Amino acid sequence: xxxxxxxxxxxxxxxxxxxxxxxxxxxxxxxxxxxxxxxxxxxxxxxxxxxxxxxxxxxxxxxxxxxxxxxxxxxxxxxxxxxxxxxxxxxxxxxxxxxxxxxxxxxxxxxxxxxxxxxxxxxxxxxxxxxxxxxxxxxxxxxxxxxxxxxxxxxxxxxxxxxxxxxxxxxxxxxxxxxxxxxxxxxxxxxx
Amino acid sequence: xxxxxxxxxxxxxxxxxxxxxxxxxxxxxxxxxxxxxxxxxxxxxxxxxxxxxxxxxxxxxxxxxxxxxxxxxxxxxxxxxxxxxxxxxxxxxxxxxxxxxxxxxxxxxxxxxxxxxxxxxxxxxxxxxxxxxxxxxxxxxxxxxxxxxxxxxxxxxxxxxxxxxxxxxxxxxxxxxxxxxxxxxxxxxxxxxxxxxxxxxxxxxxxxxxxxxxxxxxxxxxxxxxxxxxxxxxxxxxxxxxxxxxxxxxx
Numbered sequence: 001x002x003x004x005x006x007x008x009x010x011x012x013x014x015x016x017x018x019x020x021x022x023x024x025x026x027x028x029x030x031x032x033x034x035x036x037x038x039x040x041x042x043x044x045x046x047x048x049x050x051x052x053x054x055x056x057x058x059x060x061x062x063x064x065x066x067x068x069x070x071x072x073x074x075x076x077x078x079x080x081x082x083x084x085x086x087x088x089x090x091x092x093x094x095x096x097x098x099x100x101x102x103x104x105x106x107x108x109x110x111x112x113x114x115x116x117x118x119x120x121x122x123x124x125x126x127x128x129x130x131x132x133x134x135x136x137x138x139x140x141x142x143x144x145x146x147x148x149x150x151x152x153x154x155x156x157x158x159x160x161x162x163x164x165x166x167x168x169x170x171x172x173x174x175x176x177x178x179x180x181x182x183x184x185x186x187x188x189x190x191x192x
Numbered sequence: 193x194x195x196x197x198x199x200x201x202x203x204x205x206x207x208x209x210x211x212x213x214x215x216x217x218x219x220x221x222x223x224x225x226x227x228x229x230x231x232x233x234x235x236x237x238x239x240x241x242x243x244x245x246x247x248x249x250x251x252x253x254x255x256x257x258x259x260x261x262x263x264x265x266x267x268x269x270x271x272x273x274x275x276x277x278x279x280x281x282x283x284x285x286x287x288x289x290x291x292x293x294x295x296x297x298x299x300x301x302x303x304x305x306x307x308x309x310x311x312x313x314x315x316x317x318x319x320x321x322x323x324x325x326x327x328x329x330x331x332x333x334x335x336x337x338x339x340x341x342x343x344x345x346x347x348x349x350x351x352x353x354x355x356x357x358x359x360x361x362x363x364x365x366x367x368x369x370x371x372x373x374x375x376x377x378x379x380x381x382x383x384x385x386x387x388x389x390x391x392x393x394x395x396x397x398x399x400x401x402x403x404x405x406x407x408x409x410x411x412x413x414x415x416x417x418x419x420x421x422x423x424x425x426x427x428x429x430x431x432x433x434x435x436x437x438x439x440x441x442x443x
Contacts, residue, residue: 026264033257039245041256046247052331055256056355062260063406081241088244092208133242151207152243158209180203183239 014079021069029066036080037062040087047091047153057094061087092155129187136186144179147172193217195228202229206236207243263405323402327351327359334409338436339364346397350415350436357404358388358415362434365393371422376401377432379414388415390424412438 017035020028040061045054064086065079072082137145143165150156150164158176162169198218204210205218221229327333330353339347339362348362360376368374373392377385391401417434418425 026261029264030257030261033260037252037257037260038249041252042247042250043244045250050331051253052329055252055259056330056332056353058252058256059260059263059355060406063263066264081238084241084244085237129238130242130245133239134246137243137246148243151209152240153247155208158211176204176209177200183243184203187239 018069018072018079021066022072029062032065032079032083033062036083039080040083043084044087044091047088047155048094053094054091057090058087061090064090088152095155132186133183136183139186140179140182143175144182147175148179148183151176195221195226195232198229199232202232202236203239206233206240320400320402323357323404324359324400327353327356327402327404330356334438336415336436336438338434346417346433348434350438352407352409352412352415352438354407354409357402358407360391360399360401360415360417360434362393362401362417363396363398365397365399365433366419367395367397368392368419372419373422373424374399374401374417374433375420375424375428376403377416377418377428378403378407378412379416380408380411381413385416385428387424387426390420409438414438 017028017031021032037058041054041058044057044061045051048054048057061083065083072079137148140148146165147161150161151158156164158172159169161167161176162172165172167175193214198214198221201210201214201218205215210218218229218233222233328351333351333353333356336350336352337348338350339345344364346362346365348360351359351361358376358378365374373390375390376388378388379385388403389401391399393399414435414437416428416432416436418428418430418432420429
């Protein structure tokens with residue numbers, strides 16, 4: 001709970017934190033860890049299911065942020081979602097290599113996509129939207145929730161999910177679409 | 193494809209499960225900074241991040257914070273675990289004793305200085321062993337043996353962990369001249385060797401050397417050791433005595 005409270009309190013200071021990271025202030029990295037470390041660890045642990053490996057990957061995540069923070073716009077950048085995307089990518093990458101699964105031809109590169117994290121709410125990860133997504137995930141029918149979890153936490157493509165769940169690809173695609181629509185409805189988002 | 197056709201693929205793209213040709217199309221729109229697709233994918237990335245935040249809350253060990261800060265050279269690395277605390281407390285006690293004795297006589301001062309030196313050396317040794325243990329116990333450590341086939345080899349093992357560093361354990365190292373020192377190198381594929389620290393062998397020819405920190409294992413071809421002048425070198429100046437080739441990993 002503490003990291004969440006810290007995130008609420010520190011939300012308005014996000015821009016200053018980005019600037020300090022860009023100026024290579026190690027104390028800023030400590031604050032970033034205090035704010036998002038537990039959240040990143042929870043996410044990575046959910047993916048790799050091994051505490052020691054999760055800690056290694058979280059360390060790599062924070063070092064990646066440290067080394068690439070210049071790609072974030074200090075005026076508008078939101079560190080939390082970006083950091084979680086990096087953490088998730090590291091974890092999925094590990095999962096795929098350790099399972100001997102091929103990496104995807106075009107990987108979602110978080111550095112290329114850094115501008116996309118501009119303008120997000122600094123405290124989106126602890127906002128009412130976060131609570132609503134959590135509720136929406138819990139309310140999803142088991143099959144819909146499973147495909148969302150396989151996609152996000154296992155990094156499976158829709159074809160891989162079809163094999164794992166023993167379902168036709170078309171069925172999986174329908175489940176994914178429906179699950180996403182449910183999340184959208186819960187958040188009150190109209191498809192762009 | 194136009195933005196209208198792509199909009200229902202933004203979330204799939206953000207979850208990294210979009211299929212071709214939509215994946216490449218979305219990427220192409222983003223690369224040319226298409227405002228419609230940028231806004232759509234941004235919203236989808238927000239939702240993806242929120243899904244990530246639904247993972248059950250877990251607590252990392254207290255050491256993780258210190259490890260992360262140490263890896264960027266923060267001072268907080270000095271407090272990494274019980275042995276350090278013990279060493280620090282012992283050091284503090286020793287300093288108090290040193291001050292007391294210093295006031296008494298030169299002999300006590302000399303003794304205190306010697307003890308301080310020994311404590312400092314022990315603290316350094318504890319740090320090195322702690323780093324070595326972290327590499328040995330790392331879940332992603334690669335182990336490579338070297339020197340087994342040579343007639344009178346420096347033989348031993350190299351342990352490489354992508355986030356914890358490189359550990360070299362060697363035996364049968366030749367005695368070095370007073371102005372010489374061993375230097376370890378990380379040899380990237382297709383690039384110049386990178387210095388990885390200086391060390392001396394023990395009288396019995398054994399050595400343990402640690403280069404802590406991140407290692408790009410996939411792009412590292414080998415770990416080598418050369419004999420260099422006391423100050424070390426930027427690039428190897430002699431033929432390696434040790435050459436441990438790392439197995440190729442998936443890109």
